[in-house]
Structure formats: C-alpha cells, structure tokens
Amino acid sequence: MTAVAAFAGSVSLISHGGFGFGPSEPGSEELDRLGGLLIACSAAPLLAWRLAPHAVFAFTASASIILGGLGYPLGLPLGATAALYLLAASRDEEHPWTRRHTATVSAVFLAFLGATGLSNSSFPVSELVHTGLAWAAVWFAGERTRLRGEQFTELSERVLRAERERESERRLAGAEERARIARDLHDSAGHAINVIAVRAGTARLRQDPVRSQAALEAIEELARKTVGEIDQIVGTLRERGSASGAVDAPPGLASLESLIERHTGAGLEVAVSIEGEARQLEGAVDQAAYRILQEALTNAARHGVGVARVELAFGGAALELAISNPSAGQTGRSNGGHGQGRNARARDVARGQPRSGACQRVVSRPGATALRRSASVTRVLIADDDGLMRAGLIELLSGESEIEVVGEASTGREAVDRARRLTPDVVLMDVRMPDLDGIEATRELTRIAPEIRVLILTTFEQDDYISERCARAPPASSSSAPAPRT
Numbered sequence: 429m430t431a432v433a434a435f436a437g438s439v440s441l442i443s444h445g446g447f448g449f450g451p452s453e454p455g456s457e458e459l460d461r462l463g464g465l466l467i468a469c470s471a472a473p474l475l476a477w478r479l480a481p482h483a484v485f486a487f488t489a490s491a492s493i494i495l496g497g498l499g500y501p502l503g504l505p506l507g508a509t510a511a512l513y514l515l516a517a518s519r520d521e522e523h524p525w526t527r528r529h530t531a532t533v534s535a536v537f538l539a540f541l542g543a544t545g546l547s548n549s550s551f552p553v554s555e556l557v558h559t560g561l562a563w564a565a566v567w568f569a570g571e572r573t574r575l576r577g578e579q580f581t582e583l584s585e586r587v588l589r590a591e592r593e594r595e596s597e598r599r600l601a602g603a604e605e606r607a608r609i610a611r612d613l614h615d616s617a618g619h620a621i622n623v624i625a626v627r628a629g630t631a632r633l634r635q636d637p638v639r640s641q642a643a644l645e646a647i648e649e650l651a652r653k654t655v656g657e658i659d660q661i662v663g664t665l666r667e668r669g670s671a672s673g674a675v676d677a678p679p680g681l682a683s684l685e686s687l688i689e690r691h692t693g694a695g696l697e698v699a700v701s702i703e704g705e706a707r708q709l710e711g712a713v714d715q716a717a718y719r720i721l722q723e724a725l726t727n728a729a730r731h732g733v734g735v736a737r738v739e740l741a742f743g744g745a746a747l748e749l750a751i752s753n754p755s756a757g758q759t760g761r762s763n764g765g766h767g768q769g770r771n772a773r774a775r776d777v778a779r780g781q782p783r784s785g786a787c788q789r790v791v792s793r794p795g796a797t798a799l800r801r802s803a804s805v806t807r808v809l810i811a812d813d814d815g816l817m818r819a820g821l822i823e824l825l826s827g828e829s830e831i832e833v834v835g836e837a838s839t840g841r842e843a844v845d846r847a848r849r850l851t852p853d854v855v856l857m858d859v860r861m862p863d864l865d866g867i868e869a870t871r872e873l874t875r876i877a878p879e880i881r882v883l884i885l886t887t888f889e890q891d892d893y894i895s896e897r898c899a900r901a902p903p904a905s906s907s908s909a910p911a912p913r914t
Contacts, residue, residue: 435507438495441506463498474511486532496547512570540555680715681721684718700740732753738750810856818836843855
C-alpha cells in the first residue's frame, strides 16, 4: 500500500509540475516512459523494506535524484520520504540509528538538491523547503513509532512475567496446602494407626484379659477421635455446607466454650483463665490455637488427674497457651501426645503470621519412672513424643524377661539427659520430636556415650526426612528401624 501511494503521488506531482515554485522547462510536466520507470524504481523497493530498510532508502533516494537531475518536476521525493520513515521506525537495540545513517540521509538530501538545481539552472527553493521539512517530520514520526513499539514490547513482557509469577505463586500455594493437608492427615490417621497396631498386637501377645480390655478401650477411643478428625478434614476439602447452605468454617477459639463443655461432660474438670484483651485472630492462628487446645485437653483427660487449667494470654504480638494438670505419677507419661503436626503448625503460624500473633504450646513433662535394674537383661530407654506410642511400647516390651524398660522421654533433649543418667543399653528413638529431633539426639548420644546403641523409629517405611538426616549422622553407634509391627 505504501509503495502504491508513493508511486501515484509521484506521478501526480510530475504531471502537475511539482508544487509550482520556481521556473519549469517547457514540456517538463510531460511524463514519458523513462520517467515512469524511474518513478517505479523510487516506489517499488518499499515492498521489501522489512528485509533491508537502509538499502531500500538508498535505492529509492537514488531514483529520486536521477528524476530531479533529468528535469522532472518532482518537488518532493515521496518514495525516499516513505523509506526514511520506515528506516527510522525499524531501528532497535540490535540495529540502532548510527552516524552512518545520518551521513547517508544528509548526502542523499544534498545530492537531490544539487541535481534538481543543476537541471533547472536555479536554486531549488521548493525542493529545499518541502523535502527538508518532510524528511525532518517523517524521521521524528519514525522515532516516535519506534519508541511506542519498544514500550509495547516491554509492557507485553511485563504482563507475561506477571502471569508466570502468578502461576508460580498459585503452584506454591497449592504445594503448601497439600503439605498442610498431609500434616493433618498424618496427625489424624498415620500415627494413630501405628499406635492402634502396637496396642492391638500387645493385647494379642499378652493374652491378659485386664490389659486387653484396657488396650481395646484405648483403641476404640483413639479410632473414634481419628474418624472424627478425618471427617472434618474431608468436609473442609469438599467445602461441605451447613443446613442453610453456607460453608462451615474451620473451628477456632470462638468454639472454645463448646470444646470445654464437651470435655466437662466427659468427666474432665476444666478451669479457664484469660489474660489481656481477647481479639479476633487471623484464620491460621485461630485454627492452630483451637487444634492445640483440643489435643492438649484430650491428652489431659487420658493421662492426667485433677483439674485441667487452660490459660490464654493475648499479647501485643503473640498468643500464649498453657494447658496443665497433674499427671498420673505411676505412669510417668507426658501430657504432650503426638505433637509433630501441632508443633509444626505452631511454628508455621509463628513464621507466617508475625503481626497477628503466634501460638506457643506449654506442656508438662514429668520425670521417667525408673524400674528395677538387672545385669542379665537389656536395658531400654524409650523416646517418643506420643504418650500412647510410649505406653504401647512399654506394654509390649515389659512382658519380655530379657528386656527392662528403664525410662521414657518425650523430647530429644530429655532423651539425651536421661540416657546420660540411666545409662541404658538401647535407646528407641523417634525421629521427629520437639526441642531436639531424633537424629540430632542420636548424634549427641554417639558423642557422649558411644557404648549406647540407638534404634531410630519412624512411622513410615519411606521417610525423606530420615533419609536426608541419617545420611549425615555418625554410623558407628546408631542404626535405623521401622516402628514395631505386631
């Protein structure tokens, strides 16, 4: 289209004697075959401007110079003018406007003026005015077009980059949500199933009616609790609605009264005290606090005696929780329960919601019960943060005449301290525990008491965590084994 317009415009200018400034030779308005061929040479190359814009400008300008030198009243070389605009607009970072382009344009302009002036034997006023102004205008317009194109390209790249970042954030959020769901399922099902297997196997092996009855009651209670928690997780995933059609919100501290009433109705006496001004918490903090309270009260009902005291302290930047009640001295069990998921949730909330308040869990850890000593048996220390798992292992091992359980611990640090004091032959060490995990506790025990053998316990056959950490642990005095299967 540009080439056609340049050709038609040039023909019209020559047919009408240019712009009418200055003298013109008789018959100069007539267009012959040579003139038509030269006009075509000044316009047709515009079709290939994308391939070589500098060469197209030089070719069209040369044809215009010849037209002016032969006396054709061109006035304004339209083909070269269009080529100059396309040349300026096509420049980019790889092919910028250089001094060579400026020199070429200046030389062509002077050559056109000189050729036109010689053919007319006069100063080319019309060509100087019209061509000079037109070329300056089209160069400026070409530069503006180039700048707009660069801005559009940059904006397009920003949009694409923003879309990629949003997609990456969506994938990261999905991965975090999957990790949270996996942690909840691990809390609710994975460890509970292993505890049930240990207690059921113990009852089968011992064939003691009293112990079997107690084990079955513990299994039933744990199974019912686990089913309820799984139903809650699945209901949240399916966005199960209430009777009015609204989606049920996850439980938070707003449901504290109903939680207390439920445990009070089950026979647990609960006293609640609140310090500071109660306020609405962020969703993650609110849910984590409720789940921590729920598990702590359940453990208090199972393993404690007397009044369970719940203390909530709303601080400026943190929410502190303290749940305590006297523990049964003859069992030596911790009220902590299986805290891997809850502790991880509290740590996640503390890292992710610093301005909305973090959850801190405080539990009691009574000392281990020292049993009789004998040089003819293997003395075992059990370290696990889950009270039911420790109870199941103690019950499973206590019936063996060659094994004596000398103590238990609920954290890695407590396991190291009691192993140093009780000097057992073997330590059954859980991998994931608060304060100090099983791998670090094993490493410290290897350093201070290399004669103590350590068996690493994990509730899963394939655990990436233990694989990574055991790869760096000292192999001399430690080994790993799956959780006991009965």
